Amino acid sequence: MDGASSSAAAIKTDTKRSQTAAAGLFSPINDDLLHNILSHLPALSFASAACVSKSWNQICSRILTRPKLASALSLHPSPKVAVKEVIEKVLAEPIRPHFVVANIGSGFGLYDISKLISKKLGSSIPFIISTSSGIFGRDALTHEFKEVKWGEVCGDGRDEDCSIPTKDANYGILLTVGFVPGLKVDAIPLLRTIKDPREVLLDKFIMDIKDYTASVSDCTSPVGIMMFGDGLRDMKPIVDALDYAMPAETVIVGDERCRFLYRSENESRNVCGNAKYFTDAVGLIFAKDKDKPHGIGDIQFQIALSNGVSTVGSRHKAVSVKVNNCERSTWLTARREGHPEILDGQQILDDINDELANHVDSSDLYIGVTKHRKISIGSEKPRWITSLEYHGVVGGDDQYLYVSGVGIKTGDYFNFYRSDPETALASCNNISSSLKKLKVNETQKHRCHMSEVFGGFLFACCGRGEPFFGRANVDGSPFVENFSRVPLAGIFCGGEIARGSLRLTGEAQKDSDARCTLHVYCTIYLVLSYTPAPAPLEH
Structure with missing residues (x-):
């Protein structure tokens, strides 16, 4: 037997003796007392204790039964x-x-x-x-x-x-x-x-x-x-x-x-x-x-x-929608629900700013778009789902309202939302x-x-x-x-x-x-x- 093998055998023998001695030392201890001692050990010492003997391992397993x-x-x-x-x-x-x-x-x-x-x-x-x-x-x-x-x-x-x-x-x-x-x-x-x-x-x-x-x-x-x-x-x-x-x-x-x-x-x-x-x-x-x-x-x-947002103003319906894929943004015009007039971005924001009153400078503004879309996974038959998706309002001018993100379609309904600490x-x-x-x-x-x-x-x-x-x-x-x-x-x-x-x-x-x-x-x-x-x- 070479030196390395001899050392490994000696270590193995010493480990067995230590485990046997440890088990023998604590064998008179009542299981309830041992349970109490082991349950107060740090995790690494607890893991080592679980390796001492089969009975100790069983007690450790009983200690860790709850998540x-x-x-x-x-x-x-x-x-x-x-x-x-x-x-x-x-x-x-x-x-x-x-x-x-x-x-x-x-x-x-x-x-x-x-x-x-x-x-x-x-x-x-x-x-x-x-x-x-x-x-x-x-x-x-x-x-x-x-x-x-x-x-x-x-x-x-x-x-x-x-x-x-x-x-x-x-x-x-x-x-x-x-x-x-x-x-x-x-x-x-x-x-x-x-x-x-x-x-x-x-x-x-x-x-x-x-x-x-x-x-x-x-x-x-x-x-x-x-x-x-x-x-x-x-x-x-x-x-x-x-x-x-x-x-x-x-x-x-x-x-x-x-x-x-x-x-x-x-x-x-x-x-x-x-x-x-x-x-x-x-x-x-x-x-x-x-x-x-x-x-x-x-x-x-x-x-x-x-929830940290509250609704502002009337519901709107998207009329014309353009997508800027490079900036991942959407440009749109819309109608207020129940009104025939098509509004550009500045008109929409003026109405919302009137509704916001004193909150116009302190709130982040979003539109929440209700989307009715088909979705499928793999070869499954597509199914319609209705979802609400938020888009941050970037700005508006005499042509369009500009919002972040894509996926809005003509005919989609949306509400405006503002960040609201009271809500x-x-x-x-x-x-x-x-x-x-x-x-x-x-x-x-x-x-x-x-x-x-x-x-x-x-x-x-x-x-x-x-x-x-x-x-x-x-x-x-x-x-x-x-x-x-x-x-x-x-x-x-x-x-x-x-x-x-x-x-x-x-x-x-x-x-x-x-x-x-x-x-x-x-x-x-x-x-x-x-x-x-x-x-x-x-x-």
Whole structure:
């Protein structure tokens, strides 16, 4: 036997002796006492303890039967220090990471952060790292809840190092680690071919989601999808296609415009730097686990929406429509509903400015267009859907009203909307009341089969925050005030994605309503709750 083999054998023997000695040392300890000791270990020590013996592993598995979300933020300007602070915090208690979401300021590089996180958490856990316009969460050192507002993320998400000039840099990281027994999680990209940059592989994206879900679940539809788009691709048709392809129970939330990096558990999907594809978006897919262990309950995804716009003036109908594809804008004339006169852009804006009165300089203005369009996936028969899409008002003259985006047709109806902090504040208060009712239900005496909230995500428009409301932490307060000990991770977005029933706030949508999937001046609350499995019947 050579020296290396002899050393390896000695190490193996010493390890076995150590494990046997450890097991023997603690064998007289009552299982309940051991359970209590192990449940207070940091995550890494807990993982080591689970390897000591079969009985210890069983106790560790019993400790981690309920889902868990751990989240922390750091504003330290050094990426190494910031990552160290948040990882130490999220791993301070037992957890087995099933997924990782990190949101960073523009001063940190996506690749640098991914290497630091992988070094600490391992290279096999699916993750998404995005550069955000700001973050919400609890400070890793002080545990104080903070709202950190930076600026809107712009630029190409495919930069090699995603670096930003120092004068525009923002430093900070929000790290969230999730343990979700009963679910399977993976990251799936939306690809576009380099050979034909116009060809977005949308059908493949949807089939990849369905195929992955079918492979781990008893159905083809996930529980939830967390989306991140790179800002260079119009996300409206993508989210509309997901809305069409997925049942009403599938919740979709996310950030329409950011820079991101991801890793999938399936290596074939990790195409970063690939010579064939660009990645236009990525979705973190949550699917039910068909092999869910006995005794594990169910996780629910519920959303609530704080509306931040109010309508202005009369409804209009588009008369003539011209598209500027280079600038991705639309020029149009319109009629006020019930009036025959065709109005140019200046006439339309004069009417709206009269309606706005004192708000004309303080509000961002949009048109919300009701669109009735056919949509299909793959070879399926096309089906009509009705949707509401917002377009920012750029300006107007004696010919046209100019709005951002394309896709408006002659005959489409639209309303004007303005950003409105009073509407947003009232909406936040309503959500707080709804979450308070949920909290009251949790504290009822007989709650063995009641759902309990174990975490939340928040996606807020980058136009909101302290400048919008006049004070900080308004968007986070509905969740924090009702669930002060429950982790909440949030970001300011370049565009808020939200699709799903709003039953949490009693706003179930009718099939006949125009569905809105991309919002403006809104905050989306994703509430994660857990219902324990029924106790086995005694014989």
